[in-house]
Amino acid sequence: MLNVNALSIVINGKSILSDISFEAKDGQVMAVIGSSGAGKTSLLRCLALLDAPTNGAMTFGGAPISEMQAGKVGIVFQGFHLFPHLTVLDNLVLAPLCHKKDTKATLCEKAHALLAQFGLHDHAGSYPHSLSGGQKQRVAIARALMMDPPILLFDEPTSALDPELVNDVAAIIQSLRQPNRVILVVTHEIRLARQVADQILFLDNGCLLDNVTKDVFFEATSADKSVLSPRAFAFLSNLT
Ligand SMILES: Nc1ncnc2c1ncn2[C@@H]1O[C@H](COP(=O)(O)OP(=O)(O)OP(=O)(O)O)[C@@H](O)[C@H]1O
Ligand SMILES: [Mg+2]
Numbered sequence: 745m746l747n748v749n750a751l752s753i754v755i756n757g758k759s760i761l762s763d764i765s766f767e768a769k770d771g772q773v774m775a776v777i778g779s780s781g782a783g784k785t786s787l788l789r790c791l792a793l794l795d796a797p798t799n800g801a802m803t804f805g806g807a808p809i810s811e812m813q814a815g816k817v818g819i820v821f822q823g824f825h826l827f828p829h830l831t832v833l834d835n836l837v838l839a840p841l842c843h844k845k846d847t848k849a850t851l852c853e854k855a856h857a858l859l860a861q862f863g864l865h866d867h868a869g870s871y872p873h874s875l876s877g878g879q880k881q882r883v884a885i886a887r888a889l890m891m892d893p894p895i896l897l898f899d900e901p902t903s904a905l906d907p908e909l910v911n912d913v914a915a916i917i918q919s920l921r922q923p924n925r926v927i928l929v930v931t932h933e934i935r936l937a938r939q940v941a942d943q944i945l946f947l948d949n950g951c952l953l954d955n956v957t958k959d960v961f962f963e964a965t966s967a968d969k970s971v972l973s974p975r976a977f978a979f980l981s982n983l984t
Contacts, residue, residue, distance in 0.1 A: 745769055746791075746895060746926045751800035753786055753950075760786045762950045764800070768926040768943070773917065775941035775958070776930045779979065782947040784930040785822070788897045791928070792819040804895060804926075814843050815891030822900040824884040826872040832859065833868040836887050845891065858886040862916075877905050878912065885916060896920060898929045902936055914939035934983055938962060946976045 746768040753760040761783045768774050776784045789795040791802060793810060802809040809817065826835050836855035841848060859865050862882040872880055881901065888896060901913050910933055917929060917940045928945075931937050937944065937958070944961040946954035953973040954961065964972045964980070972980075 745805065747801075747803045748791075749801045749803075751787075751790060751802065752798050753783075753790060753795065754798045759950050761790070761797075764947075764952045766945060766952060766955050768928070770926060771921060771923045772942045773921060773927040773929065773940050774943045774945055775937035776928055776945045776947060777932075777934075777937060777979070778947035781949075783950040784947055785899055786950075787947070788819060788899050788928065788930055791895065792817045792897055794819075809895070815839060815845070816893050817895040817897065818888030818891060818893030819897040820881070820884045820888050820899065820901060822903055824872075824880045824904070826880060826883060826887075828872050831869050831871060832864065832875075832883050835872070835883060836890050839887070840890050843891070851890070854890065855886070858889055859883075862886055878909050881905065881913070882916070885920075889920070894925050896925060896927045898927070898931075900930055900932065902931065902933045910935050911939070934962075946973065946979070948973075948975045948979075 749765050751764040752762055764787065776787060778784055786795065790797050791809065804812060830838065833852065833855055836858065837848065837851045840846060840851050845851065856868060859868055862885065864879060864882055867875065867879065875883065898917065902910050905913065914936055917927065920927060929940060941958045944954065944956055944958055945952060954976045956972065960971055
């Protein structure tokens with residue numbers, strides 16, 4: 745279970761995230777939705793320990809995330825952030841090698857198996873510039889999986905891709921569900937949220953306004969105004 749309690753980030757006096765609290769059960773996929781600037785990426789960066797919260801606590805299985813073994817939070821960045829000067833294989837083994845997770849031979853074996861799983865077995869020696877957007881993304885996902893992360897974060901996984909690939913991304917995220925893993929997906933792509941999420945977190949202006957099941961979020965009608973925040977209703981009405 746991932747537990748986020750009263751998380752806040754203030755930068756230069758500006759509140760980026762305010763008092764965010766939620767739980768994600770093992771095996772759950774949560775979609776994080778909200779308009780541009782709502783704080784979605786900031787929340788993922790905090791969970792991935794790339795940014796330090798000003799206040800609050802984040803635990804997984806009762807232990808502070810900051811004390812978890814390095815690499816136990818995997819993040820797939822919006823722009824993939826592959827190292828351009830390294831081959832696909834070296835992109836995958838770099839972090840686990842640095843963390844001395846295993847021998848190079850074992851890590852290479854694991855990397856090849858992951859690349860095969862994502863249909864990239866022919867690209868182990870390729871450089872990122874020679875890959876399509878969809879291939880780069882699958883490399884980024886394979887790289888995030890090298891450390892077997894129980895927390896897996898995706899920031900806008902479809903934004904740099906052909907819209908036709910949304911179903912492929914949804915299928916990949918579904919395939920990464922595990923009983924002992926929590927997945928958070930920041931997305932503007934409502935089709936993706938509908939396909940993969942169990943729960944929806946709706947952020948606005950750094951605040952978590954709604955934490956509801958996918959069905960409540962997407963089936964809510966203006967007849968029952970109590971189930972969602974007015975801001976979420978306004979957001980949803982702009983989608984149709
Ligand atoms: N390092 C930083 N310094 C100052 N302000 C920041 C910093 N990082 C984020 N912000 C601000 O925090 C707010 C939330 O940014 P964030 O990137 O989390 O939004 P987002 O919901 O991911 O938006 P988008 O959908 O456009 O990606 C924005 O107003 C942004 O300008
Ligand atoms: Mg963002």
